[in-house]
Amino acid sequence: MNATNKTYIQQKNLQSVQRPDYKMEIIEILRSNLIPKIKRERILAYHEKDIASTFTLLSEEERHRLYLILDTEDLANILEHSEHPETYISELGIRKKIDIMLQFEITTTIECFRRMEKGERTAILEMMNDEARREIIFLNSFDKEEIGSRMSTNYILLHSGLSIREAMHSLVEQAAEHDNISTIYVVDHDKAFIGAIDLKKLIIAREGTKLNAITMTSYPYVYANERIEDCISRMVDYSEDSIPVLDSKNKLCGVITSQEIMQLVDEELGDDYAKLAGLLSEEDLHEPLKKSIQKRLPWLVILLGLGLFVSGIVGMFENVVAHLPLIIAFQSLILDMAGNTGTQSLAVTIRVLMDEHINGRQKRHLIAKEANIGLINGIILGLLSFLLIGLYLIFIKGQPAITAFVVSFCTGTALLAAMFLASVSGTTVPLVFKKLHIDPAVASGPLITTINDLVAVVIYYGLTWILLIHILHL
Numbered sequence: 294m295n296a297t298n299k300t301y302i303q304q305k306n307l308q309s310v311q312r313p314d315y316k317m318e319i320i321e322i323l324r325s326n327l328i329p330k331i332k333r334e335r336i337l338a339y340h341e342k343d344i345a346s347t348f349t350l351l352s353e354e355e356r357h358r359l360y361l362i363l364d365t366e367d368l369a370n371i372l373e374h375s376e377h378p379e380t381y382i383s384e385l386g387i388r389k390k391i392d393i394m395l396q397f398e399i400t401t402t403i404e405c406f407r408r409m410e411k412g413e414r415t416a417i418l419e420m421m422n423d424e425a426r427r428e429i430i431f432l433n434s435f436d437k438e439e440i441g442s443r444m445s446t447n448y449i450l451l452h453s454g455l456s457i458r459e460a461m462h463s464l465v466e467q468a469a470e471h472d473n474i475s476t477i478y479v480v481d482h483d484k485a486f487i488g489a490i491d492l493k494k495l496i497i498a499r500e501g502t503k504l505n506a507i508t509m510t511s512y513p514y515v516y517a518n519e520r521i522e523d524c525i526s527r528m529v530d531y532s533e534d535s536i537p538v539l540d541s542k543n544k545l546c547g548v549i550t551s552q553e554i555m556q557l558v559d560e561e562l563g564d565d566y567a568k569l570a571g572l573l574s575e576e577d578l579h580e581p582l583k584k585s586i587q588k589r590l591p592w593l594v595i596l597l598g599l600g601l602f603v604s605g606i607v608g609m610f611e612n613v614v615a616h617l618p619l620i621i622a623f624q625s626l627i628l629d630m631a632g633n634t635g636t637q638s639l640a641v642t643i644r645v646l647m648d649e650h651i652n653g654r655q656k657r658h659l660i661a662k663e664a665n666i667g668l669i670n671g672i673i674l675g676l677l678s679f680l681l682i683g684l685y686l687i688f689i690k691g692q693p694a695i696t697a698f699v700v701s702f703c704t705g706t707a708l709l710a711a712m713f714l715a716s717v718s719g720t721t722v723p724l725v726f727k728k729l730h731i732d733p734a735v736a737s738g739p740l741i742t743t744i745n746d747l748v749a750v751v752i753y754y755g756l757t758w759i760l761l762i763h764i765l766h767l
Contacts (some may be wrong), residue, residue, distance in 0.1 A: 315343040320350060329362040337367060345374040348381060356384060365389070369396030379405040387413075391420055399445050400553060403432050432547075440524060441517030443557065444538040444547030449477045453487050453505055457498050464495070475534050478545055479508045486537055486545045488512050514539055517546055521557055526647055528554050592740075599743040603750060610754035613762060619690075620757050623682065623704045624750075630674065631711040631749040632742035638663045638719030639741050646723060646733050660720050667716025671709035679705035699765060707756050711749040718744055 322335045336344060336359075348356060360368060372378040372393065382390055382405050394402045394417070406414060406429060418426050428446060435441035449467050451460050460477075468474055477490045488510040498507050513531045515524045517538050528536050528549060535548040549557075614621055645651060645659055679701045686697035719741050723733035 315339055316347045316350060319344055319347050323347075323351070323355060323359055333362045333367075336362075341371045342374040344371045348375060353384060356381065360385065360389070365392045366396055369393045373397060373401055379408040383409075387416065387420070391417055395421070395425055398447065399428060399432060400443055402429065403442065406433065407437070435517060438520050438522075439517065440515050440519050440521050440538060440549065441547070443521070443553055444517065444549055445473070445553065446547055447471050447473045447550070448535065448537075448548045449474050450545065451477055451479050451490070451504065453479050453481050453508070455504050457495070457500050457502050457504065460495060460504055473535060473548070473550060478537055478548070479504065480545050484544045486514060486539050486543055489537070512537070515549065516541070525554070525557055526650075529558060596740070596743055599740075599747070603743065603747050606747060606750055607754070610750075610758065613754050613758045616762055617700075617757065619686075619692075619700060620703075620753075620761075624753065626678070627704070627707055627711050627749045627753045628746050630708055631715040631745040634667055634670065634712045635715035635719035635741045635745040638667070638716045639723060642720045642723045643733055646727055656724055660717065660724070663716045663720040664713065667713045668709075670716075671712035674712065675705035675709035677705075678708050699761060703757055703760050704753075707749070707753040710752045710756075711745070714748050714752070715741075715745040718748065 319336055319339055322332055325332070327335070351359070363371070372381055375381060378397075378401060382393060385393065394405060397405070406417070409417070418429065421429070432442060432444070449464055449471055451463055455463065464474065464477065475492050477492060477495060479487045479490060481487055487505075488508040489512040490504075490508055494507045513527070513533065514537045515528065517540050534551045536554070537545055538547040538549060540546045641663065642659065645655075679698070682701035682704050683694075683698040686692040686700060687694055690697075692700075722741060722744070726733045
């Protein structure tokens with residue numbers, strides 16, 4: 294067997310090797326006649342993420358059997374890997390529900406807590422211990438758009454006056470309750486934030502070294518009442534494993550972990566994507582029909598009003614269409630190209646505005662760049678449409694050459710102007726929204742497209758009315 298054939302067979306063998314179907318293996322174990330102890334041992338041999346992924350394939354009765362064979366800590370670890378832990382939490386009895394929520398990261402607990410009915414929330418709070426109750430009430434006091442609603446209390450805290458020996462002793466004591474130890478936070482006697490220490494620096498520090506000497510005082514931080522969308526890019530830029538969260542008195546009240554930051558980025562991108570599609574917020578597969586309609590309908594009503602206004606403008610040019618019906622054939626060409634151009638500029642602008650540090654000079658450069666792109670593309674496509682529409686009217690529609698190229702000139706010029714203005718509006722509208730402290734993603738694709746339709750209609754029919762009817766008398 295030559296080397297080429299051998300390599301080919303090896304590649305085919307690799308392709309034929311498939312990843313084991315862990316979900317079905319777990320389900321088979323659960324549905325088997327094994328005793329609960331053996332079932333538990335075999336199921337827990339799989340990763341929590343794989344176990345959680347089977348929940349949607351199990352019936353409620355089968356999930357209840359799984360709940361019975363797993364202890365509280367194991368079940369909490371598994372549910373935290375689920376996309377909708379609150380769905381499965383609701384299937385548990387209130388006592389087990391509380392035990393599971395106390396095992397969760399506090400951010401997951403708050404998320405589940407907010408999705409419960411008011412009466413159930415009250416009952417659960419009353420049955421929790423004082424420390425957990427105070428923590429949940431405190432974090433739940435923040436609006437869901439504020440960074441404080443997503444912070445965790447899983448961090449190590451040291452006081453600045455400690456020696457290295459005392460700091461290590463305190464670290465060991467706190468590590469029993471808090472496993473987020475890679476970055477350690479330092480505060481003064483009033484709990485005001487001073488800085489942070491990398492765990493490695495603390496471990497290798499000599500015993501006589503002062504804690505202040507290894508404390509990084511220029512460490513990044515955010516405030517609990519800051520809006521997530523206003524500080525998310527700042528947190529991403531620093532790429533730290535956690536970012537301290539301060540209250541209005543500069544006291545440390547929590548941290549945002551890197552995992553939570555990734556989740557926030559994903560949510561913000563999903564939310565912006567939804568708004569670009571004309572939705573109020575992101576949807577998912579499991580969302581109720583009524584809620585999905587509530588998200589979509591408001592923008593559709595607004596766009597209906599704008600569409601009627603555009604139709605009214607078109608109606609003002611009824612005499613133009615009556616005199617020269619031929620021009621209506623190219624209306625959709627102008628509108629579509631203006632809409633596409635505006636949406637492209639909008640997408641670029643939204644991406645640029647994710648950087649909170651962009652200055653006025655950079656914004657002016659962005660407007661100029663997009664305007665130039667719209668102008669150059671408009672010139673190229675305007676010339677192409679002038680030539681192609683003229684030839685189409687001559688050879689397909691049998692129009693005289695003079696009439697054909699006058700109409701195509703009007704269409705090409707309108708296309709150029711519409712694309713140029715669409716690029717400008719697609720850039721300036723989100724910038725204006727940002728200046729007014731409105732989410733620029735609200736300048737959604739459908740909104741920009743409708744605005745550009747209005748501009749394109751006025752340009753196209755206005756130019757036709759002036760050039761073809763009043764000047765050339767066609």
